[in-house]
Amino acid sequence: MIATEQEARAWLAALPEWDAVAADRIELLIALLIEENARQNLVAAASLPLVWHRHIADSAQLLPHVPRETSSPWLDLGTGAGFPGLVIAALRPDCEVVMVESRARRIEWLERARLALGLERARIEGARLEQVETRAFRVISARAFAPLVRLLDLSARFSTKDTLYLLPKGRSAQQELSELEGWNHLFHVEQSLTDPEAGVIIGQLLGKKGKKP
Protein backbone atom coordinates (compact mmCIF):
# COMPACT_ATOMS: atom_id res chain seq x y z
CA MET A 1 0.00 0.00 0.00
CA ILE A 2 1.21 3.49 -0.85
CA ALA A 3 0.65 5.49 2.31
CA THR A 4 3.39 8.11 2.46
CA GLU A 5 5.16 10.57 0.17
CA GLN A 6 8.25 8.38 0.27
CA GLU A 7 6.29 5.30 -0.80
CA ALA A 8 4.51 7.28 -3.51
CA ARG A 9 7.80 8.60 -4.88
CA ALA A 10 9.33 5.12 -4.87
CA TRP A 11 6.27 3.61 -6.60
CA LEU A 12 6.19 6.35 -9.26
CA ALA A 13 9.92 6.01 -9.91
CA ALA A 14 9.36 2.36 -10.85
CA LEU A 15 6.77 3.21 -13.54
CA PRO A 16 7.96 2.80 -17.15
CA GLU A 17 6.61 6.34 -17.77
CA TRP A 18 8.89 7.84 -15.09
CA ASP A 19 11.99 9.73 -16.14
CA ALA A 20 13.62 13.08 -15.32
CA VAL A 21 11.17 14.99 -17.52
CA ALA A 22 8.14 13.29 -15.95
CA ALA A 23 9.54 13.96 -12.47
CA ASP A 24 9.99 17.67 -13.30
CA ARG A 25 6.44 17.87 -14.64
CA ILE A 26 4.96 16.32 -11.52
CA GLU A 27 7.02 18.57 -9.22
CA LEU A 28 5.83 21.60 -11.22
CA LEU A 29 2.22 20.41 -11.11
CA ILE A 30 2.39 20.11 -7.33
CA ALA A 31 3.97 23.57 -6.95
CA LEU A 32 1.28 25.13 -9.17
CA LEU A 33 -1.49 23.28 -7.34
CA ILE A 34 -0.30 24.50 -3.93
CA GLU A 35 -0.10 28.06 -5.26
CA GLU A 36 -3.54 27.93 -6.89
CA ASN A 37 -5.16 26.27 -3.89
CA ALA A 38 -4.51 29.47 -1.95
CA ARG A 39 -6.72 31.27 -4.51
CA GLN A 40 -9.45 28.70 -5.05
CA ASN A 41 -10.55 25.56 -3.29
CA LEU A 42 -9.25 22.93 -5.70
CA VAL A 43 -8.49 20.19 -3.19
CA ALA A 44 -9.04 19.99 0.56
CA ALA A 45 -6.21 21.96 2.19
CA ALA A 46 -5.64 19.05 4.57
CA SER A 47 -4.79 16.81 1.60
CA LEU A 48 -1.94 19.03 0.36
CA PRO A 49 0.75 17.67 2.70
CA LEU A 50 -0.32 14.22 1.43
CA VAL A 51 -0.42 15.27 -2.23
CA TRP A 52 2.09 12.65 -3.43
CA HIS A 53 0.00 9.68 -2.43
CA ARG A 54 -3.51 11.16 -2.14
CA HIS A 55 -3.50 12.79 -5.57
CA ILE A 56 -0.41 11.94 -7.65
CA ALA A 57 -0.01 8.21 -6.96
CA ASP A 58 -3.79 7.84 -6.59
CA SER A 59 -4.14 9.13 -10.17
CA ALA A 60 -1.08 7.38 -11.62
CA GLN A 61 -2.21 3.99 -10.29
CA LEU A 62 -4.57 3.82 -13.28
CA LEU A 63 -1.70 3.67 -15.79
CA PRO A 64 -0.56 0.06 -15.29
CA HIS A 65 -4.09 -1.07 -16.22
CA VAL A 66 -3.79 0.37 -19.74
CA PRO A 67 -1.43 -0.84 -22.45
CA ARG A 68 0.32 2.20 -23.92
CA GLU A 69 -0.90 1.38 -27.44
CA THR A 70 -4.56 1.46 -26.43
CA SER A 71 -4.50 4.47 -24.12
CA SER A 72 -5.25 7.26 -26.59
CA PRO A 73 -7.58 9.07 -26.85
CA TRP A 74 -8.31 9.18 -23.11
CA LEU A 75 -11.36 11.00 -21.68
CA ASP A 76 -11.30 12.19 -18.06
CA LEU A 77 -14.67 13.29 -16.66
CA GLY A 78 -14.92 16.16 -14.16
CA THR A 79 -11.15 16.70 -13.92
CA GLY A 80 -11.53 19.52 -11.39
CA ALA A 81 -8.14 20.12 -9.77
CA GLY A 82 -6.50 17.89 -12.39
CA PHE A 83 -7.04 14.36 -11.10
CA PRO A 84 -6.49 12.00 -12.63
CA GLY A 85 -6.37 13.77 -16.04
CA LEU A 86 -3.40 16.11 -15.58
CA VAL A 87 -1.29 13.41 -13.94
CA ILE A 88 -2.05 10.98 -16.77
CA ALA A 89 -1.19 13.65 -19.37
CA ALA A 90 2.01 14.55 -17.50
CA LEU A 91 3.14 10.92 -17.46
CA ARG A 92 1.90 10.01 -20.96
CA PRO A 93 2.47 13.26 -22.94
CA ASP A 94 2.16 11.26 -26.18
CA CYS A 95 -1.43 10.39 -25.29
CA GLU A 96 -4.37 12.58 -26.31
CA VAL A 97 -5.99 13.27 -22.94
CA VAL A 98 -9.26 15.21 -23.03
CA MET A 99 -10.26 16.64 -19.65
CA VAL A 100 -13.89 17.70 -19.24
CA GLU A 101 -14.66 20.29 -16.59
CA SER A 102 -17.60 22.69 -16.33
CA ARG A 103 -16.57 25.20 -13.62
CA ALA A 104 -15.00 28.36 -15.05
CA ARG A 105 -12.22 28.88 -12.50
CA ARG A 106 -11.22 25.21 -12.69
CA ILE A 107 -11.17 25.36 -16.49
CA GLU A 108 -8.80 28.36 -16.27
CA TRP A 109 -6.58 26.51 -13.80
CA LEU A 110 -6.46 23.37 -15.92
CA GLU A 111 -5.58 25.34 -19.04
CA ARG A 112 -2.83 27.27 -17.21
CA ALA A 113 -1.39 24.06 -15.77
CA ARG A 114 -1.57 22.31 -19.15
CA LEU A 115 0.38 25.13 -20.79
CA ALA A 116 2.95 25.34 -17.96
CA LEU A 117 3.57 21.60 -18.20
CA GLY A 118 3.89 21.77 -21.99
CA LEU A 119 1.21 19.14 -22.60
CA GLU A 120 0.55 19.75 -26.27
CA ARG A 121 -1.48 16.58 -26.85
CA ALA A 122 -3.78 17.23 -23.88
CA ARG A 123 -6.93 19.33 -24.18
CA ILE A 124 -9.30 20.94 -21.72
CA GLU A 125 -12.95 20.67 -22.76
CA GLY A 126 -14.45 23.51 -20.75
CA ALA A 127 -18.10 22.52 -20.82
CA ARG A 128 -20.63 20.29 -19.16
CA LEU A 129 -20.13 16.73 -20.31
CA GLU A 130 -23.69 16.76 -21.64
CA GLN A 131 -22.59 19.44 -24.16
CA VAL A 132 -19.44 17.68 -25.38
CA GLU A 133 -19.56 16.38 -28.94
CA THR A 134 -19.84 12.60 -29.18
CA ARG A 135 -16.80 10.61 -30.25
CA ALA A 136 -15.25 7.32 -29.19
CA PHE A 137 -12.46 7.14 -26.61
CA ARG A 138 -10.18 4.20 -25.78
CA VAL A 139 -10.15 5.02 -22.07
CA ILE A 140 -12.66 6.81 -19.83
CA SER A 141 -11.60 7.77 -16.32
CA ALA A 142 -13.39 9.67 -13.57
CA ARG A 143 -12.56 10.25 -9.93
CA ALA A 144 -15.26 11.60 -7.62
CA PHE A 145 -17.37 12.64 -10.60
CA ALA A 146 -20.81 11.07 -10.13
CA PRO A 147 -22.51 7.93 -8.82
CA LEU A 148 -21.85 4.98 -11.13
CA VAL A 149 -25.30 4.86 -12.75
CA ARG A 150 -25.27 8.56 -13.59
CA LEU A 151 -21.67 8.36 -14.73
CA LEU A 152 -22.54 5.58 -17.19
CA ASP A 153 -25.69 7.34 -18.40
CA LEU A 154 -23.62 10.46 -19.15
CA SER A 155 -20.58 8.77 -20.66
CA ALA A 156 -21.88 5.72 -22.56
CA ARG A 157 -22.02 7.68 -25.84
CA PHE A 158 -18.21 8.12 -25.65
CA SER A 159 -17.57 4.39 -25.27
CA THR A 160 -17.44 1.35 -27.52
CA LYS A 161 -17.09 -2.25 -26.42
CA ASP A 162 -13.30 -1.70 -26.58
CA THR A 163 -13.27 1.33 -24.28
CA LEU A 164 -11.69 0.71 -20.92
CA TYR A 165 -13.37 2.42 -17.95
CA LEU A 166 -11.08 3.24 -15.02
CA LEU A 167 -13.11 4.58 -12.09
CA PRO A 168 -11.46 5.20 -8.73
CA LYS A 169 -14.56 4.93 -6.60
CA GLY A 170 -13.29 5.13 -3.08
CA ARG A 171 -14.98 3.01 -0.48
CA SER A 172 -18.24 2.62 -2.39
CA ALA A 173 -16.75 0.75 -5.37
CA GLN A 174 -17.98 -2.76 -4.54
CA GLN A 175 -21.41 -1.60 -3.44
CA GLU A 176 -21.97 0.66 -6.46
CA LEU A 177 -20.99 -2.17 -8.79
CA SER A 178 -23.17 -4.78 -7.10
CA GLU A 179 -26.15 -2.40 -7.23
CA LEU A 180 -25.65 -1.56 -10.89
CA GLU A 181 -28.67 -2.60 -12.94
CA GLY A 182 -29.70 -2.01 -16.51
CA TRP A 183 -26.25 -2.30 -18.12
CA ASN A 184 -24.36 -5.21 -19.62
CA HIS A 185 -20.75 -4.85 -18.63
CA LEU A 186 -17.46 -6.56 -17.86
CA PHE A 187 -16.59 -4.49 -14.80
CA HIS A 188 -14.74 -5.71 -11.76
CA VAL A 189 -13.20 -3.99 -8.74
CA GLU A 190 -9.44 -3.76 -8.20
CA GLN A 191 -7.98 -2.83 -4.84
CA SER A 192 -6.79 0.78 -4.71
CA LEU A 193 -3.05 1.05 -4.12
CA THR A 194 -3.45 4.19 -2.02
CA ASP A 195 -6.33 3.34 0.33
CA PRO A 196 -6.88 -0.11 1.84
CA GLU A 197 -10.65 0.41 1.88
CA ALA A 198 -11.03 1.87 -1.61
CA GLY A 199 -11.53 0.23 -4.97
CA VAL A 200 -11.18 1.06 -8.65
CA ILE A 201 -13.94 -0.13 -11.01
CA ILE A 202 -12.33 -1.36 -14.20
CA GLY A 203 -13.67 -2.88 -17.40
CA GLN A 204 -15.83 -2.47 -20.48
CA LEU A 205 -19.40 -1.27 -20.85
CA LEU A 206 -21.29 -3.44 -23.32
CA GLY A 207 -24.57 -1.55 -23.59
CA LYS A 208 -28.01 -1.11 -22.09
CA LYS A 209 -29.81 -4.28 -21.18
CA GLY A 210 -32.57 -5.10 -23.64
CA LYS A 211 -30.97 -3.07 -26.42
CA LYS A 212 -29.33 -4.60 -29.47
CA PRO A 213 -25.52 -4.14 -29.28
Ligand SMILES: C[S@@+](CC[C@H](N)C(=O)[O-])C[C@H]1O[C@@H](n2cnc3c(N)ncnc32)[C@H](O)[C@@H]1O
Ligand atom coordinates in the same frame (compact mmCIF):
# COMPACT_ATOMS: atom_id res chain seq x y z
C1 LIG B 1 -15.72 16.32 -6.74
S1 LIG B 1 -14.90 17.07 -8.09
C2 LIG B 1 -13.63 15.89 -8.44
C3 LIG B 1 -12.50 16.50 -9.21
C4 LIG B 1 -11.34 15.56 -9.57
N1 LIG B 1 -11.78 14.51 -10.50
C5 LIG B 1 -10.72 14.96 -8.33
O1 LIG B 1 -10.90 13.77 -8.09
O2 LIG B 1 -10.03 15.70 -7.60
C6 LIG B 1 -16.04 16.83 -9.45
C7 LIG B 1 -15.75 17.75 -10.62
O3 LIG B 1 -16.62 17.41 -11.69
C8 LIG B 1 -17.10 18.60 -12.28
N2 LIG B 1 -18.40 18.27 -12.89
C9 LIG B 1 -19.51 17.83 -12.24
N3 LIG B 1 -20.50 17.57 -13.13
C10 LIG B 1 -20.00 17.87 -14.36
C11 LIG B 1 -20.53 17.80 -15.70
N4 LIG B 1 -21.78 17.39 -15.92
N5 LIG B 1 -19.72 18.15 -16.73
C12 LIG B 1 -18.44 18.56 -16.50
N6 LIG B 1 -17.89 18.63 -15.26
C13 LIG B 1 -18.65 18.29 -14.21
C14 LIG B 1 -17.20 19.59 -11.13
O4 LIG B 1 -17.18 20.92 -11.57
C15 LIG B 1 -15.98 19.21 -10.29
O5 LIG B 1 -14.85 19.97 -10.64
